[in-house]
Amino acid sequence: MSYMKKPQFRHPHIVENDIGFTRRDYEGGMSTLCAGCGHDSISSAIMQAVFELSIEPHRIVKLSGIGCSSKTPTYFLGKSHGFNSVHGRMPSIATGANLANKDLFYLGVSGDGDSASIGLGQFAHVIRRRLNMLYIIENNGAYGLTKGQSSATADVGSRSKKGETNIYNPIDVVSLAIDMGATFVARSFSGDKEQLVPLIKAGLMHPGFAFIDCLSPCVTFNDHVGSTKSYDFIREHNRAVNKTDFIPMKNEITANYPEGATEVIRSHDGSELRLQKLESEYNPVNRAAALDQVVRARQSGTVLTGLFYVDTEANDLHSVLNTSSKPLNQLNKNQLCPESDKLKSINESLR
Amino acid sequence: MSYMKKPQFRHPHIVENDIGFTRRDYEGGMSTLCAGCGHDSISSAIMQAVFELSIEPHRIVKLSGIGCSSKTPTYFLGKSHGFNSVHGRMPSIATGANLANKDLFYLGVSGDGDSASIGLGQFAHVIRRRLNMLYIIENNGAYGLTKGQSSATADVGSRSKKGETNIYNPIDVVSLAIDMGATFVARSFSGDKEQLVPLIKAGLMHPGFAFIDCLSPCVTFNDHVGSTKSYDFIREHNRAVNKTDFIPMKNEITANYPEGATEVIRSHDGSELRLQKLESEYNPVNRAAALDQVVRARQSGTVLTGLFYVDTEANDLHSVLNTSSKPLNQLNKNQLCPESDKLKSINESLR
Amino acid sequence: MHSESVVNDFVVKFANVNGSGSASANHLFAKAVFRSGVPVSPRNIFPSNIQGLPTWYEVRVSEKGYTGRRGGADIVVAMNAQTFFDDVNEVESGGYLIYDSTKPTDVGVLRDDVTFLGIPLMDICLHEFGNITQRHLFKNIVYVGALCALLNMELGIFKNLIKEQFKGKEKLVKPNEKALDIGFQYAHDQLGGPIDFRVERRDLLSNKILMEGNDALGLGAVYGGATVVGWYPITPSTSVVEAFSKYADQFRVDEGTGEQLFSIVQAEDELSAIGMAIGANWSGARAFTATSGPGISLMSEFLGLAYFAEIPLVLFNIQRGGPSTGLPTRTQQSDVVSCAFASHGDTKQILLFPSSPTECFEFSAQSFDLADRLQTPVIVLSDLDLGMNDWCCDELQWDDSREFDRGKVLDAAGLDAVENWGRYRDVDSDGICYRTYPGAHSSKGAYFTRGTSHDSDARYTESGAAYVENVERLLRKYETSKKYIPKPIIDYTEGKKTSYGIIYYGSTEPALRESLDELLEGDLPLNALRIRSFPLHAEVYEFIEQHKTIFVVEQNRDAQMRQLIISQQNVDMSKLVPILHFDGTPITERFISNAIKDYLDPKVMPFSLGQGKRAI
Amino acid sequence: MHSESVVNDFVVKFANVNGSGSASANHLFAKAVFRSGVPVSPRNIFPSNIQGLPTWYEVRVSEKGYTGRRGGADIVVAMNAQTFFDDVNEVESGGYLIYDSTKPTDVGVLRDDVTFLGIPLMDICLHEFGNITQRHLFKNIVYVGALCALLNMELGIFKNLIKEQFKGKEKLVKPNEKALDIGFQYAHDQLGGPIDFRVERRDLLSNKILMEGNDALGLGAVYGGATVVGWYPITPSTSVVEAFSKYADQFRVDEGTGEQLFSIVQAEDELSAIGMAIGANWSGARAFTATSGPGISLMSEFLGLAYFAEIPLVLFNIQRGGPSTGLPTRTQQSDVVSCAFASHGDTKQILLFPSSPTECFEFSAQSFDLADRLQTPVIVLSDLDLGMNDWCCDELQWDDSREFDRGKVLDAAGLDAVENWGRYRDVDSDGICYRTYPGAHSSKGAYFTRGTSHDSDARYTESGAAYVENVERLLRKYETSKKYIPKPIIDYTEGKKTSYGIIYYGSTEPALRESLDELLEGDLPLNALRIRSFPLHAEVYEFIEQHKTIFVVEQNRDAQMRQLIISQQNVDMSKLVPILHFDGTPITERFISNAIKDYLDPKVMPFSLGQGKRAI
Ligand SMILES: Cc1ncc(C[n+]2csc(CCOP(=O)(O)OP(=O)(O)O)c2C)c(N)n1
Ligand SMILES: Cc1ncc(C[n+]2csc(CCOP(=O)(O)OP(=O)(O)O)c2C)c(N)n1
Numbered sequence A, B: 001m002s003y004m005k006k007p008q009f010r011h012p013h014i015v016e017n018d019i020g021f022t023r024r025d026y027e028g029g030m031s032t033l034c035a036g037c038g039h040d041s042i043s044s045a046i047m048q049a050v051f052e053l054s055i056e057p058h059r060i061v062k063l064s065g066i067g068c069s070s071k072t073p074t075y076f077l078g079k080s081h082g083f084n085s086v087h088g089r090m091p092s093i094a095t096g097a098n099l100a101n102k103d104l105f106y107l108g109v110s111g112d113g114d115s116a117s118i119g120l121g122q123f124a125h126v127i128r129r130r131l132n133m134l135y136i137i138e139n140n141g142a143y144g145l146t147k148g149q150s151s152a153t154a155d156v157g158s159r160s161k162k163g164e165t166n167i168y169n170p171i172d173v174v175s176l177a178i179d180m181g182a183t184f185v186a187r188s189f190s191g192d193k194e195q196l197v198p199l200i201k202a203g204l205m206h207p208g209f210a211f212i213d214c215l216s217p218c219v220t221f222n223d224h225v226g227s228t229k230s231y232d233f234i235r236e237h238n239r240a241v242n243k244t245d246f247i248p249m250k251n252e253i254t255a256n257y258p259e260g261a262t263e264v265i266r267s268h269d270g271s272e273l274r275l276q277k278l279e280s281e282y283n284p285v286n287r288a289a290a291l292d293q294v295v296r297a298r299q300s301g302t303v304l305t306g307l308f309y310v311d312t313e314a315n316d317l318h319s320v321l322n323t324s325s326k327p328l329n330q331l332n333k334n335q336l337c338p339e340s341d342k343l344k345s346i347n348e349s350l351r
Numbered sequence C, D: 001m002h003s004e005s006v007v008n009d010f011v012v013k014f015a016n017v018n019g020s021g022s023a024s025a026n027h028l029f030a031k032a033v034f035r036s037g038v039p040v041s042p043r044n045i046f047p048s049n050i051q052g053l054p055t056w057y058e059v060r061v062s063e064k065g066y067t068g069r070r071g072g073a074d075i076v077v078a079m080n081a082q083t084f085f086d087d088v089n090e091v092e093s094g095g096y097l098i099y100d101s102t103k104p105t106d107v108g109v110l111r112d113d114v115t116f117l118g119i120p121l122m123d124i125c126l127h128e129f130g131n132i133t134q135r136h137l138f139k140n141i142v143y144v145g146a147l148c149a150l151l152n153m154e155l156g157i158f159k160n161l162i163k164e165q166f167k168g169k170e171k172l173v174k175p176n177e178k179a180l181d182i183g184f185q186y187a188h189d190q191l192g193g194p195i196d197f198r199v200e201r202r203d204l205l206s207n208k209i210l211m212e213g214n215d216a217l218g219l220g221a222v223y224g225g226a227t228v229v230g231w232y233p234i235t236p237s238t239s240v241v242e243a244f245s246k247y248a249d250q251f252r253v254d255e256g257t258g259e260q261l262f263s264i265v266q267a268e269d270e271l272s273a274i275g276m277a278i279g280a281n282w283s284g285a286r287a288f289t290a291t292s293g294p295g296i297s298l299m300s301e302f303l304g305l306a307y308f309a310e311i312p313l314v315l316f317n318i319q320r321g322g323p324s325t326g327l328p329t330r331t332q333q334s335d336v337v338s339c340a341f342a343s344h345g346d347t348k349q350i351l352l353f354p355s356s357p358t359e360c361f362e363f364s365a366q367s368f369d370l371a372d373r374l375q376t377p378v379i380v381l382s383d384l385d386l387g388m389n390d391w392c393c394d395e396l397q398w399d400d401s402r403e404f405d406r407g408k409v410l411d412a413a414g415l416d417a418v419e420n421w422g423r424y425r426d427v428d429s430d431g432i433c434y435r436t437y438p439g440a441h442s443s444k445g446a447y448f449t450r451g452t453s454h455d456s457d458a459r460y461t462e463s464g465a466a467y468v469e470n471v472e473r474l475l476r477k478y479e480t481s482k483k484y485i486p487k488p489i490i491d492y493t494e495g496k497k498t499s500y501g502i503i504y505y506g507s508t509e510p511a512l513r514e515s516l517d518e519l520l521e522g523d524l525p526l527n528a529l530r531i532r533s534f535p536l537h538a539e540v541y542e543f544i545e546q547h548k549t550i551f552v553v554e555q556n557r558d559a560q561m562r563q564l565i566i567s568q569q570n571v572d573m574s575k576l577v578p579i580l581h582f583d584g585t586p587i588t589e590r591f592i593s594n595a596i597k598d599y600l601d602p603k604v605m606p607f608s609l610g611q612g613k614r615a616i
């Protein structure tokens, strides 16, 4: 099913992006997820975002753990290298891959089970290390692939399809990410492409660790009445704090916001994040304030979405480690291997 | 060294607690930690707290992971069962032990490496599950036992003894514990027994998950100028939000606080937590407010100590699981093993 | 085609799309064969996803009681367009293919040695049922009704099953019955009624049941007195815990208070799951965990701790296809070596190998006794084939006078009665020491459990001598364990002498026993030994001694049991011929018989069978 | 006592308290022996804590070049009151005990076959040094000065070493020299000068160095081109990464920009550490991780992934005493089986066994070539004895013309040149396929790496046939690996025929080679084979063929290498006699020789040696 060959016929009028690629160039294999699964919508948002950003597909590295969500990288960006690692350990693979080659874009896709249960440690620590990547959790409050157990992000009192009520405190991956020092933190909803696509674009271009918690209903196991991760529940309880648009440096500024309500966040490379504030108090550049607002909204039962926090001064692991500007995987023997006379002096020092 | 025989001679005037035990009954083997190690002070605070609470030593179960801190349970409460598990996995052992016997007190001792690095997942998840235990992290910002590497709680810019500067965002185990739903969260300092002992007492008696982050300098590897976990640094940057006293139900109320500034928190069993507020805004019963204050203090470089949050309605894993009031390890065959006629009807249902 | 009809000896294979509700309809068919008193073995072959991919359900009907997978299919119910052509090819010559003929297709041209039976299922359901879900679901019941007629089965059996299934939801009985009737009638009227394959009522199953191995393990754990479960979901082990949960809800809830006399915690991962089970066992509750594949690797650090600190533990490993994430919904016996020596350093674990649901139940209950007695992990190795399929097996039995063996535990009275207790003192010279539970006594019996080296009083030590004394005692204990763990079962061919032996274990049993019959019929008698536990008993080595050639039949690539056999005692290795099947499907009689015949056939030289390889 | 003095053949043992600064003083002594041109082997025996517990430092001086641990001590410097009496007992008859005589004690009564040499160290330092730290630290230098006089060594050598050590901190040179002089003078004047044990200058070390195995591994990784390290601290592997870091700081920082041509990340645990190394190797950087004990268990899930997805990886396992947390500061070779079959399912890993720092350097650099060439994990098994002690070994060599072997990698040009590339196609029939790095080509060469079953184009598959094809190819690759990995080294006893062979590996080498000499002297010639890698080469089995009895010498309880030998090919197992040493101390010549002599002595029946057991 993966990489199923599609007819390669190309329609003459098909839309191309700045670098001459069509949408088809960003597609992947046929999805084997359940019809209606939220995850498929996220895949399509990813394809759209990368297309619009005009990134050559081979410059993206897609990584995942294990789960229905973690299968999705097979279903988008078929021309990108992909790595479907083991359950909960994608962040370490991403760290190694990124250390080896800082010149590519790293896109991690994970599930709530993958990241909030077995992978919680790796998730928290990859944030601490400021890895330059976009990390998306496709959050359905359940274990899809193992048939519907509650995950650690399920709310207290949320009922599983079998009728069991979750009794444990949920883990809020957004407050966790803010507290661990992520420099770009957002929440969105698989059903809201308009909100999601700009966030993915901005997250991919963010020069540090960017995180999107994307609510993504599991239609088979967690979309019933009583679940707090169902399409209906999210639609009803969702409150967006802002509307985002991302304008890469090279593009003209096209969006037209009412001036007063819009905050423009400019990054080093000149690209712009334009936030249309929906909640006047919301302040996406103060970490403590962002955390406080997320936590208070949670206490009140609201599902806040939008961009919660962004650090315009963000830097990444390579900058703190001061690694070579040429990717490590491109250094040759002459650069890496000391000559034998060096070894002679080491021998001398060991006598 | 552990369990070194001490002379058993008993001084006639030696002080006994309510149940006739002396301080010696709460001692353990001789410590093999470095002279001056903060962890030894915590051990002594634990012995004092349990002595003062008049808990029979055999009713305590002490558990730990791996590290200098995790060695300490050998050095206190020699008459208690102990379990020195593997690195970072004490919480799961504690969960199993507690599930087996709800009638004992569970005291977990861990290090910042043990709980914030390898054990972060288990630490977060045992909190979610509301295990009835007191969990103490002896936090020195370093790996003592493996000779001084920085741990995940080391602050950005803190220098290790070797002169390396920590470059990663620190994990604040206090904000994490609050966010994960702990129902009793405090921070203290190994050098401040006056503050620490009442917190340990209150934490042990708390009917849910109680957590104390106890700063505990590593004199050998992390007590130099440039470290933010040194005795000097902590003394200088420490700001206590309140003074705690814990009054078990059976005791008379002895402490004498200036009325206005004291908040009395009463739990179900009638015991009292008396908090002398040092910071007027501080509110230890609102989770979001507690989190906010901890995070803001951290941003300003202050080491806040005291009791940050307590939930008087706390419950524990057994209550959410509705397990038998008789400990599971005390149920006998008749209670556990269905009779053979039950098996007959199962056989019938399988034809 | 067939000169006369074949009775009670054929395979029906259903090809469906997963998530389409076919599983319960197919199960209904298998159960109806069982109710006809005829041995049946259904096998579910499913993909590692939730909806939309091909899935198959094979039902073997065998009057002789052969319940191993046979391979091939005499009747294929081809309901999946994606796999239709492959499914047509699956049919044995002379067999039948049942398909949905709503859209007219010229299937007849595909093969001329197969009878094609078209039923316009979609069309029928569109007319007969109102809502969309029903239309889809009842398609499955309609073909079951048709099968009933085609195989000349009793419709009443099916109807009774429907009634039992929907007890409490009586509204559903009628439409199901209707669908059955429609299918039955269509086959009867339009397809010419019974075909050449028939199910005839027998009475061969009086003490038999149809049960999944995982269900039996879960139930055994209830009977074995388990009260604490730490687990993490993973296929194919999840249903062990689900079964425990189901039966505990039934038998272990205090009627008066509603309190649970058990506790189940879904852990955050496998490391935590096994940690919980270890902590609880340490505290004197019986506790287990269950896992598969990667979970075993993740548990290995804690398995070493439990071995070295001597903490009882029961671990159910429902094996699937490895390595790594491998084939998560396929079967193998490929964790044998990794479990036997699980963890770094010199560790040796106790393994049990059940070969039927009946034995799953027994071994599950017994494993708690063994773990307590031996104070060490006991790993029960089942697999997906045995664990997640309904096996036709002996009914379960329980002796009410049987007591739990809690092993050497000192309570307060016990501690008062002994002098100089020390946790790791080998006072009985069998390597097993006396333990205490936390809180057992107000002043005695406390000790410190650790994974670091310890002396006989549980004190930390770096002394080489104390270390050696301790780990040699562990070897002594391992030796002692053979007195307690299940012995191998040996079958000598009656009345015939043979120099050939065969060693096997676990879910290989049904295919293997069939193969023994088949080979005997071809005048090739073999004696057989079934290993039921590790470390291996002397009987295994005696059996090897007695024969010139021993075939070791396994469902893995690397001849792992053979490796265990030679790791424990000197034997003449060249006598041990591996027969290896490892493509993820259950091993078959055909595979085993052919491998052995080819090995013995001088014309087949060198012995090379693809999957059944001789060289290792 | 001794009729004449013993030259260059004795053991000095220092008994100290850890954290007291004795380590560098003791090292100074060992290095001075080395500078005298005489082979020396220091060994540090330290506790698993940081300060206040007993620690020992044994220095063997051996003109013959025997650098294995000998056992016993001729001169004991007893500086630890806690262990004083034990230390006195350690002295060989006719030996010397040096102690601090500040407080008058009547030590003479303890033994009459030992000469007691008291030096009032505390007293001396109190008078001679002002500050408290100095007083404590210089006590150690004073006894080193005394040893210099007692052993008749050249004081100038010590002084030069001091100068080198404190280059840049010249202020420290003077007081150290002063302490040396004081000790020297005291021994000379008060203790009667040189004793019966002497160091005499030789020139036996012209191409030798004194180096720790871990230092050599770290340096080898720099030469091997490693650029990414993910690790987690654990004794005794930590110093591998520290060494890499030290040498990378020296050789891999761009002089112009200050940029690092490497990256080291301290991970949150071992699972993450190995994940980082795998991710980086996958992306085409050379990367490694290092661990010990429990770390190996924790890495096993990822080891299975790297095996099955065929990702290069270098893992340095510095073995310590197991099982579980075990003996963290003691040595063993007990992870052999767990590494060879690391992970659940049918996995087989490549192992290397270096036996000296020189070989550590070579194997370390080579392991990156092997991992790239074979696209699989390469596990280098060293141990604490080899890793954390200074070994007197051949100097390091490097051929500047040597190129990295990056194995079968297609870059953009390569991809353009081939048709129909597929990640797991065995186009060369050696089991090794062509890989690509992410981003290699703008439209070709992308593929999806996974731990689930995959076909030859890296696509997910549940097909049994595709699975079998894939895992059989992995076996083919494993076979191919023998062409690349280091062959065993065989030594036939010159000019003598023998039917006895001996197989060994790793850090056992020095003790074993001494034992061969010793046995040969006793007219018991043995041929020896040193295993350097796994899977095993045909030479190993030929060697076994050639001999009647083969002793397999190992530092573990369960005869793990013997188990590997028999797991790979049919052999006559009964010929393989295990000699097992596993108390956590390094194996000695005495142990090996005695075990073999006892085995061959008809009077010692049944063969039973405590730790050197025959039965397995
Ligand atoms: C080590 C390990 N443990 C367990 C599993 C089984 N498993 C597969 S997916 C999954 C949960 C996935 O949940 P989530 O990440 O939320 O993904 P979803 O399917 O909900 O998208 C589990 C437990 C596994 N593959 N590996
Ligand atoms: C699985 C595993 N990895 C690594 C180690 C080595 N190790 C022992 S203690 C320790 C760190 C301890 O740090 P911390 O918990 O902060 O304790 P401290 O010594 O600082 O009190 C490590 C990494 C181990 N024992 N087990």
Ligand code: SF4
Residues within 6 Å of the ligand: A032, A033, A034, A036, A037, A038, A039, A068, A069, A140, A144, A145, A217, A218, A219, A220, A221, C050, C051
């Ligand atoms: S089971 Fe749930 S998460 Fe998985 S594919 Fe189906 S709808 Fe999506």
Ligand code: SF4
Residues within 6 Å of the ligand: B032, B033, B034, B036, B037, B038, B039, B068, B069, B140, B144, B145, B217, B218, B219, B220, B221, D050, D051
């Ligand atoms: S190393 Fe540090 S943490 Fe460990 S005992 Fe010494 S002072 Fe304490």
Ligand SMILES: [Mg+2]
Residues within 6 Å of the ligand: A067, A111, A112, A113, A138, A139, A140, A141, A142, A143, A144, A151
């Ligand atoms: Mg999920």
Ligand SMILES: [Mg+2]
Residues within 6 Å of the ligand: B067, B111, B112, B113, B138, B139, B140, B141, B142, B143, B144, B151
């Ligand atoms: Mg620490």
